Amino acid sequence: MPSLPLPTRSRRGAAPAALALAGLLAGCAALPPDPGLPGIQARVAERLGRPVELVRADGPAALEGIARRVDELLAAPLDADAAVQVALLNHRGLQADLAGLGVTEAEVLQAGRLPNPGVRFGRSTRGAEREIERSLHLDLARLLARPLVLRAEARRLDAARARVAGQVLALATDTRKAWVQAVAAEEGLRYARQVMQAAEAAAELARRMAQVGNFSRLQQAREQAFQAEAALGLVRAAQQQQAARERLVRQLGLWGAQTAFRLPERLPELPAQPLEAPGLEQTALAQRLDVQAARATTEATAQQLARVRGNRFVEVLDLGLLRNGASGAPVQRGWEIGLELPLFDDGAARVARAAALHEQALHEAAQAAIAARSEVREAYGAYRAAWDIARHHRDELLPLRARIAEENLLRYNGMLIGVFELLADARAQIAGVQAAIDALRDFWLAQADLDRALVGAPRPTAALVAPADAAAPAAAAH
Template sequence: MRTKMRYAALLFAALAILSGCAGVSKEMAFSQVQQQVDERIGYPVHWNANTGSVDAAAQTTKDLLNQPLVADNAVQIALLNNRRLQATYEDLGIAYAAVVEAGTPSNPAFHGGGTFGLPQDPGAAHAAHDHYVYEIEMDFLSLLFGSMRKSAAKSDFETAQLRVTAAVMDLAGQTRRTFYRVQSEQQMLEMFQQVVAATEAGYKFASELYEVGNIPELDLLLQRTLYEQSKLALTAAEATLAESREQLNRLMGVWGQDTAWTVEARLPEIPEEPPQVDNIEKIAIENSIDLAIAQREIVSTGKQLGVAKAMSLVPRLDILGELEQEAGVWAAGPAFGFEIPLFDRKQGQRAAAAAELRRRQEEYYALAVEIRSVVRAAHRRLLAARQTALTYQNEILPLQERILDQVQLQYNAMQVGTPRLLLAKQQQIDAGRSYIQELYSYHVARTEFDQILNGRLVSEAQVDTALSQGNGTGKHLESADAAGGH
């Protein structure tokens, strides 16, 4: 009987372990992540831990870095090379281990003991005998409820898979925004290099005029001030660009000689036609990975509630097999024990699980409302940013150029003084800087809108940070308005 109990317990354990792993593997989960990423944003990804494409990914990264970067290539490098993303992939392994653990029954326990007969007086009525007892004990509920716990863990595993996909999309969006910031600051740097060259030439010309007595010292000082401020703005632009390049280096996971990459000199122009997307709310809802995560969390919480309810009925049930020997006679038989839920019926656990389930459900509906609102707001921001950038490109910049030409003519005819000429130059510089900033804002808005339609929300903090970081260049020239207006 003892032998039969032992093999039966081992058989139950083996079946439970196999059922806990059936249909689940981290490799299969990552292949689904790859498919989701390809369908949503069109980039290949690889996991160093379980793919043989490490060398191929390194070669792809090297090839892309050896040519001027565009946004798509920067994103691809980040997805292949970012080690924090590789660390995120390990969440699949952790979640897989939780599935294995949930589907594994508790170990059986062995108990043994005995008594030994001691020498008796010759006149004793009964002779002493040795007595041995062996028991094997196992919590039967770990087998009975193992499938329920495994099912809940598999839901968490599926949630982890969705979160990994979301992390890939987050990195892609962040890299794209950072790349556009680098491009905008590169363009800003080129503009200030031209400004420094122009103001230096203006200052030298003013110095020559001052030496021959054609302009007063005040005009020379104003020209000198604009020149010095333009050099400060250039220095600030160089520092800002270097900082943004380092952030992009971190996102792409490159260091050493690989940081010597170059980018296309200018931000992409705005398409002639605005984005035509119908039913943006419907698309955002259907594609939302955030909603999918919330839905899986509801399922997982519901399954955990089911486990809590089931275990509240019989918290513990032990099945034992006993083998006993006394006086040379062996006896075997079963035994069992269970916990009586007289006081602790897991009321707190069941109430907490039920409340958690209701909370998850309410969060799901709230998230759906938020997604609809966010995609509408993102669409409006995109259209507004597009219109603003086009207005600068087609109206304000040409107007400022014409204004400067007219003021220069009047200055040459001695109809206006140096302050008015410097003010016109400053206004043209400001317009150029604002155009670059608005063009950058358009690309940030487009990246945000596309990411939401592809299924991943972008936090307002991320967008605000991107915009604030992209608007910090050229502040040293702002005070020149006052200098030119006197």
């Protein structure tokens, strides 16, 4: 950026020039409120298939608005989509991730700022003679390297946004899985209570029949053992239901009276057909956020390596404009350039460090692509197996259990079997329904894992250097 010499004739003339220079520097780009939020919303909405609402809790009014919106969503039985929306609105860990993105954006903005000029003023006297020296200095090395720095920081910001978007999508997936587990646990608890009721009825009937001598002690002990096992299963089901609900509460970020929300009685039905997977690996490589973040990191380190190589020998380069005046003598004008001599530090270490970071980023990008292909294949295999198992329970085992129950009821009415055989069949039917619930739960969990495998979960990397670290040698040289 060109610099203007400061006039020496009067102090009043220096003020307008200083104000103009300050205004020019202040005209650099300012960080808008929530700069990265729209881009993250677009990425999340594209991958979730529906618009999402992310709110940054930056004040009491915003928090009150979030609380009202959450209460509206919790008023009805909470389905999976509503649970995801509550988590995106109310999870304070997500707000912390958004705040962390703001830190990165501020660092990128700072790296793109024009270097501040330095002003020097000197006054000396020799007898009646007075001499005034004024100079304006600018870090020319930083100014020349600014285009490379801006490109590298843009890649770093892209990588940071991809990571935060991945964290948002991971929160959505974890919330959906927690919702599935909570609903399945509540449904399992209801069936465990039914088993307990049947076991209690059988044990009471066995006790009465044993009192009148119509039941052996061995048969009575079997029914009592089943009642004890049913009681133990009920305790376990209650504990699993409570733990699953608390995991969902944490995902939703709820507390106090909000934790009394209601859930649907059943999981969604199994889809009629499973998802097909043509080009699944290519889709994952194209849209996974961890792959995108790794690519952006690689590009950022390449730009950084080019910048370090470009100013390897000259890390400090100052341009100064001078104007000296002495009483009774003509004004002297001129310029000066200051640079450091690479006698002891030729920049080889900085180049080696940048080259190593770039090589690290290349390997991490390759590993991200390999892992993406494998993870999506594994997730789809688990998804198809879970769909086949759930369909087998729905179309084969449950109808067979129902048919057996009908036949046993006919035989009981015809006095061909006793009440204990009928109760045993009822217990087996309830156990079959519980197995079908577990299979349906596993399918929806596998569906969530497949969705997550398709979008990825970016991991932090050490390959990106903060602007302050990159500028440290230059600052130390001053």
